[in-house]
Amino acid sequence: MLWNLYAACFDLVVRLAPYQDMLDEVVAALDLRPGMRVLDAGCGTGALEALLARRHPEVEVVAVDASPAMLARARRHQTGSSQTRFVAADIDDFLARTPEGFDRVVSVNLL
Numbered sequence: 001m002l003w004n005l006y007a008a009c010f011d012l013v014v015r016l017a018p019y020q021d022m023l024d025e026v027v028a029a030l031d032l033r034p035g036m037r038v039l040d041a042g043c044g045t046g047a048l049e050a051l052l053a054r055r056h057p058e059v060e061v062v063a064v065d066a067s068p069a070m071l072a073r074a075r076r077h078q079t080g081s082s083q084t085r086f087v088a089a090d091i092d093d094f095l096a097r098t099p100e101g102f103d104r105v106v107s108v109n110l111l
Contacts, residue, residue, distance in 0.1 A: 023051050026108060034058035036103040041091045042066075042110025046074025046084075053082040062087060062102070064094050 026048065030038065036059050040048055043063035052061055061084040065071050071086050078084055087094060091110065 019047070023048055023108070026106060027051055027055060030104050030106060032056045032059050032104065036060070037101075038062070038104045038106060039102040040064065041105065041107040043074055043086070044070050044109055046077040046086075048106065048108055049074060049082070049084045049086075050077045050079070053078060053084060057082065059083065061085070064089055064091055066090050 032038070032052075034056075038052070038059055038061045040061060040063045043049060043065045044067075046063065049061055049063050052059060061082075063071075063074060063084055064087045065074070066089065068088060071088050075086055
């Protein structure tokens with residue numbers, strides 16, 4: 001419930017330069033190549049997904065979050081063609097029922 005309420009404020013935090021700098025560092029550290037599959041555990045309002053869609057449109061992203069309000073905002077932030085799939089789920093439950101692997105796993109705010 002807290003995350004559903006926080007969703008409205010979270011987009012303001014995401015726009016700040018320090019957060020954007022951190023996202024740039026995360027994307028660089030992922031060392032992505034075409035055809036890779038990435039899991040974002042706790043995608044929030046989709047700031048990382050929007051950045052990945054712009055910089056690495058050839059990468060498949062599975063973005064998981066338990067908050068419907070966060071996911072609604074994340075879906076609205078996606079523009080153009082993107083290989084991003086948003087999933088409403090608890091990350092533990094999602095991983096338990098997802099036998100296929102990922103090339104990279106990222107979690108900016110979940111842990």
